[in-house]
Amino acid sequence: xxxxxxxxxxxxxxxxxxxxxxxxxxxxxxxxxxxxxxxxxxxxxxxxxxxxxxxxxxxxxxxxxxxxxxxxxxxxxxxxxxxxxxxxxxxxxxxxxxxxxxxxxxxxxxxxxxxxxxxxxxxxxxxxxxxxxxxxxxxxxxxxxxxxxxxxxxxxxxxxxxxxxxxxxxxxxxxxxxxxxxxxxxxxxxxxxxxxxxxxxx
Numbered sequence: 030x031x032x033x034x035x036x037x038x039x040x041x042x043x044x045x046x047x048x049x050x051x052x053x054x055x056x057x058x059x060x061x062x063x064x065x066x067x068x069x070x071x072x073x074x075x076x077x078x079x080x081x082x083x084x085x086x087x088x089x090x091x092x093x094x095x096x097x098x099x100x101x102x103x104x105x106x107x108x109x110x111x112x113x114x115x116x117x118x119x120x121x122x123x124x125x126x127x128x129x130x131x132x133x134x135x136x137x138x139x140x141x142x143x144x145x146x147x148x149x150x151x152x153x154x155x156x157x158x159x160x161x162x163x164x165x166x167x168x169x170x171x172x173x174x175x176x177x178x179x180x181x182x183x184x185x186x187x188x189x190x191x192x193x194x195x196x197x198x199x200x201x202x203x204x205x206x207x208x209x210x211x212x213x214x215x216x217x218x219x220x221x222x223x224x225x226x227x228x229x230x231x
Contacts, residue, residue, distance in 0.1 A: 056202040057194045059215040059230045063222035064189040068180075076118030077110040083124035083175070095205050096125045099213035100176055107220060119187065122177040125212075127205070129198060132166040168198035174212040192216040192230075 080101045082088040088097065100123050101111070114120060171193070178188040192212040196203035202211065215230035222228075 055200070056211065056231075057196050059192050059194040059212060060227060061193075061215050061218055061230055062191045062227045063219075063224060064186075065221045065224040066185070066187050068185075069187040069221055075108060077112035077116065078104055078119045078121050078178070079112055079114040079117035079181075080104065080121045080123060081114065083122040083177070086124055092205075093123070093125075095209035096123050096174065096213070099209040100216075102210070103213050103217045107217065114181070117181055120179045120181050122179065124175045125209070126171075126173045127208075128171045130169050130171065132168055169195050170198050170203040170208075171195045172203075172208050172212060174209075174216055176213075176216055188221050190216040190220075190222075 080097050082093050082097065086093060100121065104121065105111070109119075112118075172195075174190075174192045176190045177186050179186050192215045194208075194212065196208070201207055218228065218230050
């Protein structure tokens, strides 16, 4: 069996890398807002954390798992240790909302119109032909991630981050497996950040 030429393999690798970059570049930006308590600005928020869902959410649900894992990875990267709720310095509450908006799809008509002057931007001869493709607006998924870090002893919130974005429903970035790590990474951008400041993360 002949081995593929090295140049062909290189071309395939380049194409795959280009596809990955295009996918990332096509992702919708994420809007992030931080709220930081006075205590958190005076004392470094470090120590062991227990990551769980916000009150009212089920921490054992499959829906919550990718969000809890993504937030846990980001906190670990920031230097936090992991602990049980009873031994942790901070309790991290995670809540994610995902809403799909369905749009009516209408097929637009094909229109042909005679222009009154030559050099039309459609045909160059005074006749315009217009087609409507795509079936109208696409369904979208709005995702919102809220992370609250509370002091375990007092229960007071030390830090809160909110990340939101809207993706076209059919894009891979709209899936929870991609959205969870993207929004979790974005919500900690510039951590702890300035209280009340809103930034955009691509």
